[in-house]
Amino acid sequence: MSISKTQVIALASVLLLCIFGMSSCYTVEEGHVGIVKRFSEAKEQTSPGLHAKVPFVDTVQEIEIRTRKNVEQMPSSSKEQMPLTAEVSLNWTVHRDSALDLYKRYGGLDQFESRILDPRFRAATKDVLPHYTAEQLIQDRSRAVTEIEAALTKDLDGFPVKIDSVQIENIILPAQYLISIQTKQTEKNLADAEQHKLARQKLEAQRDVNTAEASRDSAKAIADGEAYKIKAEAEAQAESIRMKGLAEADAIRAKAEALKNNPLIVELTKAQNWDGRLPQTVLGEGQSLLMNMNSKP
Known part of the structure; x- marks a missing residue:
């Protein structure tokens, strides 16, 4: 099958249109901007996306704007x-x-x-x-x-x-410096270990001191408590004796006052206490018993 001249021209025209259309569009990737050059002269800057340009005249170079x-x-x-x-x-x-x-x-x-x-x-x-x-x-x-x-x-x-x-x-x-750094760090670690050991010993010693002081304070508190208890009991007993003595003294004074104001109470007391027997007295040799026979009853 032969192809006519008209068909060839039409096919060439379509091909040229496709090439023209493709060369008139361009895209810019995200994170970039496009620099449009016309005859190698930078004319404008375009953002990411699809753009149009003059075919065969404009060229585009991208510049990254990301970090x-x-x-x-x-x-x-x-x-x-x-x-x-x-x-x-x-x-x-x-x-x-x-x-x-x-x-x-x-x-x-x-x-x-x-x-x-x-x-x-x-x-x-x-x-x-x-x-x-x-x-x-x-x-x-x-x-x-x-x-x-x-x-x-x-x-x-x-x-x-x-x-x-x-x-x-x-x-x-340099390697020599790294070796000196390692040596220095090792010595520092040893010094820190000794310092930690000393601090621990001081802590243990202080703990023993605190324990001894606590025991001493506890014993002292117990002793103080016992002493206070004994003192309180002695004071209470003394106060009881004092109060008892005051009461007895008051009773004696009251009795003395009563006897002073009423002498017959003495005779009454004697009579109440007499058991009905005459006194019996044994006298030694050469002693005489005198009795007042003329006294009135």
Whole structure:
């Protein structure tokens, strides 16, 4: 079956339309912005999604605006002039609205990193690390990190990027220093163990002292209680005797007063107590018994 010239033209037209349609559309991935170039001149910045452009004239280059990470291994030295190698990382982000300006000024992210960001990053790190001893960098890196971030942020002021964070990932020190650190730590651990042992001995001694003092206080309290009890009983007994004596004295005084005021009571008492017998008295030799026979009854 032969194909006519008209069919060929129609097929070519459809093919050209498809190519034209495909070249007039483009997409930008999420986390990026598109830089539209016309005859290699950056014209505009587009957001993620589907867009249209002039076919065969406009080209699009994407720039990532998500957080990027740079890692550098930098030879440096500590405050005590000890050589070391620091592995430091930097997280940074391009300002979304400034991506077009960054492309026009530096030609893209790779050029900006190699020409602007990395040299300043290395310089800020090497300026800060020699202010700290190796032990400080190992035990407390946060202060050095804060200083690196502050210095780098100041150096990049006016550039279309933001410093998110800086981290000292690793510190590589000479083997001799690591051995000395281990020896020092071992000695410190032994000293701490001896200090703990001494503290425990002091605690046990203090516990024995407290126990002895408690026993002494308990015995003293018991003795004081017994003494108080004996004293209270003696005072009660003395008071009872005193009260009894006062009562007897009062009775004697009352009886004496009664006898004084009424002499007949004496005679009455004698009569009540007489058993009806005359007194019997045995006198020795040469004695005489006198009786008053004239007394009246």
